[in-house]
Amino acid sequence: MANMINITIDGKSCPAKEGEFILNVARANDIFVPAICYQTKCSPTLACRLCLVEADGKQVYACNAKSKDGMNVTVNTPNIETERRAIMEVYDVNHPLQCGVCDKSGECELQNYTLYMNVDKQNYAVKDVNRPTADWGVMKYDPGLCIVCEKCVTVCKDMIGSAALSTVKRGADALDKDYKANMPKDAYAMWNKLNKNLIGFDEDSCIDCGECIEVCPVGALVSSDFQYKSNAWELMKVPASNPYSSDCTLLYYEVKHNSIEKNTEDKIYRVTNESHYSSLSGAARFAFDFSNNATKDEVEFGKAVDAVKNADTILFNSFITNEEVKILQNIKEKTGAKLVNNDALRFKNFMKSYSEVSGNSFYNGTLEDIHNSNFLVSVGSYLKSDAPSAKYAFNNAITMNKGAGLYFHSMGDKHIEGFGKKGKNIETIANKPFTEDAILYFILDQFGKDLPLEVEEFLSSQRENRVKTVTEMIKEKVVETVVDEETGEEKTTTKMVPKKVSKEVEYTYTKLLDLIGSDESLLETIETMLAKKDTYSLIIGEDCITHPNSSNIAKLAALVEKYTEFKVIVPPTQTNTLGVSLLCDLDSEVSGKTVGYNVNADYQLSALGDGHLDMPVLNQQEGTFVNIDKKVIPTNAAILYNGYELNDIANEILDIKKENTIDYTAEIFDNIEFDKLENRYGNDMVEYRGYSLSQDSVDIRNINVVCGSNSLEIKENEYIIYNANPINQFNEFTAVANQLKDDIVALYISDSLKSALEVEVGDKINISSNNSELTLEIRVDVNLVGDISYIPTFDKTIDTKSLFDTTRFSIANLKKV
Ligand code: SF4
Ligand code: SF4
Ligand code: FES
Secondary structure, X not given: OOOEEEEEEOOEEEEEEOOOEHHHHXXXXXXXXXXXXXXXXXXXXXXXXXXXXXXXXXXXEOOOOEOOOOOEEEOOOHHHHHHHHHHHHHHOOOOOOOOOOOOOOOOOHHHHHHHHOOOOOOOXXXXXXXXXXXXXXXXXXXXXXXXXXXXXXXXXXXXXXXXXXXEEEXXXXXXXXXXXXXXXXXXXXXXXXXXXXXXXXXXXXXOOOOHHHHHOOOOOEEEOOOOOOOOHHHOEEXXXXXXXXXXXXXXXXXXXXXOOOOOOOEEEEEEEEOOOOOOOOHHHHHOOOOOOOOOOOHHHHHHHHHHHHOOOEEEEOOOOOHHHHHHHHHHHHHHOOEEEOHHHHHHHHHHHHHHHHHOEOOOOOOXXXXXXXXXXXXXXXXXXHHOHHHHHHHHHHHHHOOOEEEEEOOOEEHHHHOOOOOOOOEEEEOOOOOOHHHHHHHHHHHHOOOOOHHHHHHHHXXXXXXXXXXXXXXXXXXXXXXXXXXXXXXXXXEEEEEEEEEEEEEEEEEOHHHHXXXXXXXXXXXXXXXXXXXXXXXXXXXXXXXXXOHHHHHHHHHHHHHHOOEEEEOOOOXXXXXXXXXXXXXXXXXXXXXXXXXXXXXXXXXXXXXXXXXXXXXXXXXXXXXXXXXXXXXXXXOOOOOOOOHXXXXXXXXXXXXXXXXXXXXXXXXXXXXXXXOEEEOOOOOEEEOEEOOXXXXXXXXXXXXXXXXXXXXXXXXXXXXXXXXXXXXXXXXXXXXXXXXXXXXXXXXXXXXXXXXXXXXXXXXXXXOOOEEXXXXXXXXXXXXXXXXXXOOOOOOOHHHHOOOOOEEEEEEEEO
C-alpha cells in the first residue's frame, strides 16, 4: 500500500498517495487542471499537453508526473497559459464547422476548451487531407472531427483488453518549418504528432463494447444508432444500474420525449456511463431500446391474481430486483408456493459450501481488488462474455500494474491471449473440462501456507521429484598464449569468457498438472511471472458453479481464500443472483400449477410482452440489486410504465396496500429507504452507491474436499460443445435489442476445427448430444482456439439449451448435413 503524503496545489494542501499522478490529486481535491487525453486507470497518452503545470519550478504534465511529499504545484503560469491557448488554436485548425449538427455539440471538450481559452482567432494553418468517414459497426468514425487524443486507443487496450484501435498514418503535408522555430513548444510538438496520425480499426478484435465512444471527447466516434438523433442538451440523464450482469455498473439512461402530442411518452436515446470510474459491457450500453407499453387490463389482472394465488410453483430468474424477490418470498410465506430459480439456487448452494470452509458469509474480494492486483488467476470463466467487468479489471491490472495472470478455461481464447504487453504477461491454459478442482488444488499447492493436514497429505501424494536439464550462462576462465609481434616473446593472459552450460536440476512436479492437461512448463512460467508480485486475485467462474462437483470446488476456492494471499471473487451469474440467493427460500423441484415471472410456465407474467399479463422491463423499474461487490445498489426507471406490476398482485394476495414496489426497500437487508440510496461517484474516486452488506461469520464445518476430476471421455467422432454466453448477450432481452439482435443462431467453431470437420461457413451441421438434437449453421470464431465449439444464443425460439444438462459442457456428434 502506497504511503500517504501531502502536496500543495495552488496554495491548497492536498493529501496524496506517494507516486499518484498530480492530475488525479488535483481532481480529488476539486482543483481544475485542463486536460483532454488522460483516461483514469489507463496509461497517459501525453497527446494533448493541456495538463501542463509547474511542479517545484519545473514544467511537467500533470497526468504523468508523480506526486512527491512536499511538492509545490502551480496550475497556471503565463507561459503555460500561452501554451494552452496555442494548443487549442491548433486543435481548431481544419476542424469542420459542423457543431450545429454534430452529435457531441453541447458536451464537446473541443467546444468547451476553445471557449475556455478564449480562442477567437487562428494563427496556424496546414493543408487538409481527404479524411473519409468509416462505419465500424456499432460506431461511426469521422476522422475529420478526430483530434487524435488517443483516448479511444488507450481505453480499448488498457481497460477493455481488445486493442482494436491504433494510430495509423494520416498522409498529411509536413507543418511549415517556421512554426517549429516560432510557436509555443508544446503546442508545436502536439500538432506535429497530431498532423501525422489518424485512428485505424481492427474489426476482429473489437467486442462492440462502445467504451471508445464514451471516452471520445469530440464527435469523432459516435454510436451508429444515436448519430443525428438528438442534441445532448435535450436528453435527461436517469442514473441507473446495468440490468444485465452482476457488476451492476452505474449507467445513465438518456431519455427525451418521443412525440410532441404525448409529452409523457419518453424514449431512451442512448446509454452513457462514467468512464473514468467504471466501464460498460456492450449489452449495458446498447440493449436499451425496448420497454413494455402495457395498459391496465383488469380482466387479465384478475386471472393473474388467481394464478399466483393458486400456483404450486413460481418460477423466475435473477434478472429481478430485490424488492420483487421480497414480494415473491412474502407470497410464498402466505400461499406455500414453491419458489424455483435454478440459477440462484446453484449460487446459494455454492456459497453455502464456500462459507462452511471460509467461515465468512461472502467471498472476500471485489472488482476493485482485481483492478489493484498484480498477479491474477481466472478459473472456469469464459471471462469476456460471462463477466465483462471482471475481464476489464483483469486486463487493466495486468496492463497497468506490471501484472501477470493465468487464465484457465477449456476454450482457448486469442482475445485473452492479447492482454497486457502483446500477451507476454498472460498465460492461457486450455484445461480439460471439469478439472477446475485440480486447478484449485494446484493453486493451493503453489501458494498455500499452513494448509489443513488432509489437504497437505493429498498435495504431497501428487508431488514427485523430477530432474530437468537447464541451460545457464557461466563465466569460464580462459588462458591464452600470445606472441609479442615485436619481441617474439610469449605471454599468457587470463580472461573470463561467458559460456552456456547444461546441467541437471531437481524440481518438484505435481501430477495435478496431468489432470489439468498442462505440463511442467507452467511451473516455470509461474516462477517467472511471480517476480515482484505481491497482490493476488482469483476469479471463480460460472463453470465452477455449474460443475458436477460444485460443492467441492466451492470448498477448494474457500481454502484458497483462507490459506493463501489471494482475494477471491465469485461473480454472481445473473444481475441479482446474489440478492435472490440471500432473500429467498428456494426450492429445487417444480410441481403442480406453475406461474413464471419472465420464465415459461402455465401462466406467464412477462416483461417481454409475450406472456399472459405484461410486467415492466428493468429499465421501467425502481429497485435494488446486490452486485458482485456485495453491495445493495439502486436502479431507476427511465421509461414510464402504465400496466400492472408484481406489487399490485401482491397487494391483492397479501391483502395490503403498498403504493410502490420500492416500499419494500426498507424491509430488506439494512432496512434503508430507497430514496436514501445514493448512486454516484465522487471526484475522490470513491463510489457513493448504495451500501455494503456486512461480512458475517459462519460456523466452519468439516472441510472434506476430494479431487475427483470428472474429465469428459470423448470417443472418435465426438466433440465437446460449450454452453457459452454470446458476447454482449445475457438474456432474452438483450437478444431482442435492435443493436445486439442475434441474427442467426449458429455453432461457432475454430478455424482448425473447420478444417478437421471439412466444413465451410454457412454449411449446416447436425449436433446430437445425449440430451437432444439440433441442426444449426456453422460460423467461425477467429478468436477461438482448439476443438471445443460453442452455441451462443438467447433466442427464445430455438432450444439450444436442451443440448446440455445442468453443466456447461456436453458431448456431441457433429455431422455435416
Ligand atoms: S476518435 Fe475520439 S477518442 Fe479517438 S483519437 Fe479521435 S478524438 Fe480522440
Ligand atoms: S467498441 Fe470496445 S472493443 Fe471495439 S474498438 Fe471500441 S473500445 Fe475497443
Ligand atoms: S491530459 Fe496530460 S497530456 Fe493530455
